[in-house]
Amino acid sequence: MKRKRVFLSLLMVFLLIASVMVVAGCSKEKEVDTTPTTRTITDMAGREVTIPAEIKSLATVGPGPVLNSLIFAVGEGDKIVNGLPEFARTERWKYQHKFAPHIKDRPVVQSASFDPNVEELLKLKPDVVFTMEARGSVEQTAKVMSNAGLPTICLVWTEPEEVKQTIELIGKVLNQEKTAKEYCKYFDDTVARVNKAVDTISEEKRPRVLHCNVKSMSSPHTITEWWISQAGGNSVTKEARITENIEFSMEQLLKWNPEVVVVSSPDQVDLMYKDSRFKDISAVKNKRIYPTPVGAHIWGNRTAEQPLMLLWAAKTFHPESFKDVNLEAELISFYKKFYKYTMPEEEAKEILNGGPVVTGQKQ
Structure with a gap:
């Protein structure tokens, strides 16, 4: 009788454990089934x-x-x-x-x-x-x-x-909400960093700036007005821009007489220096024609590289005020953090010098 009671007790314990495992298994299965897809x-x-x-x-x-x-x-x-x-x-x-x-x-x-x-x-x-x-x-x-x-x-x-x-x-x-927030913080921190220096620059020291494709005599993208202004320049197209892209004449260009010109591609730098039509423009006389950097996209246009464009423009317009900014280091850090790409120094230099040059390509 005693052995029978022990056997029954053990059987009950076994059945209890088994039932718990079944319930647990069912709960686990139910949890998986209800996970949103x-x-x-x-x-x-x-x-x-x-x-x-x-x-x-x-x-x-x-x-x-x-x-x-x-x-x-x-x-x-x-x-x-x-x-x-x-x-x-x-x-x-x-x-x-x-x-x-x-x-x-x-x-x-x-x-x-x-x-x-x-x-x-x-x-x-x-x-x-x-x-x-x-x-x-x-x-x-x-x-x-x-x-x-x-x-x-x-x-x-x-x-x-x-x-x-x-x-x-x-x-x-x-x-990737965490990375997105980190990007937004970098954007805001970069704007604040540039503004802090630009705010000390007097109006007379802010150059007249033109961002353009000199081959087509056009100025691309409204966003141009933002980065030029934020970087401490005065955009000559600000008042004329009533559409996303605007065209202008040689007469208008000479009237604007920009002190800095940012062109769409490296070959356009030589074009402006060699073409006698541009010889009286202040930016040509003072050798202040620069190609916009090109990485994932043309920095002067809309791109996630916008904070880098702002830094580049600020240092280009006001080299003394931003002499401590190492643009190559900024690029390498940015692309590593956000693009997950380890950039060699020579690639950072190529981007800053206007990116890859393609002979004969329409820009």
Whole structure:
């Protein structure tokens, strides 16, 4: 009888343990089953977009170099599954392939007018597509892709500091919110750092500055007015700029008589020095023609490298006030921290000298 009681007691203990394990297993299984596999994001066009909880791949459609620069800024360039647009498939854009080597041979997913190639995108099966205003309506482009079953996030960047909102949204989508906040802090700290020095510079010492493509006699992008002003210059196109890109005549250029000219490519520096039409311009006389740096994108245009452009412009306009700023070190640190790229010093120098030169390329 005693042995029977012991046996029953042991049996009950065994059954109790077994039942606990079954309950625990069921609870664990239930927990896994209820883990969200999707989430909803509100993009910069106010659209609600359902995306996977974890993003393993992405595509960029629109102004490719700009979009990629933003993705690089949160360290997620390795997730891009498409290649650059046709216009950017030259040596001029080689740093795109330094930052994301795998995209060099990836397919083009848009037409020359930035219309998405939905068929190609569907083959690539990205978890999310990022697009930004280029030609036409960004919402319309997003609608085409969304209707094809491609979760699409609209980015909007019209005001200079909207780059921070853009980076924050990308960080949220790609689960890189910490890096996005660090980028925004770097942006604000850089602006404050430059402002502190520029605020001590008198108005008469702030040069008249023109940012232009001298071959087409045009000044690109409204953002020009922001970085010139922030860096302690007076933009000669500020009053004339009523559209994103403006054209001007030789007569107008001579009237502006800029003291500093920032051109779109290194070859345009020599063009201005050698062409007699420009000989009476102050910037030519005083050898103050400079090519805008080019990394992931042309720094004078919209790019995640905007804080670097501000530092470069401030040091270029006011070398004495910023003599302690080591631009090469700034580049190496920035690209390491945000782009996850270890940049050799010679590459930093090339970027600061206007980036790769492509003979005969239209700039």
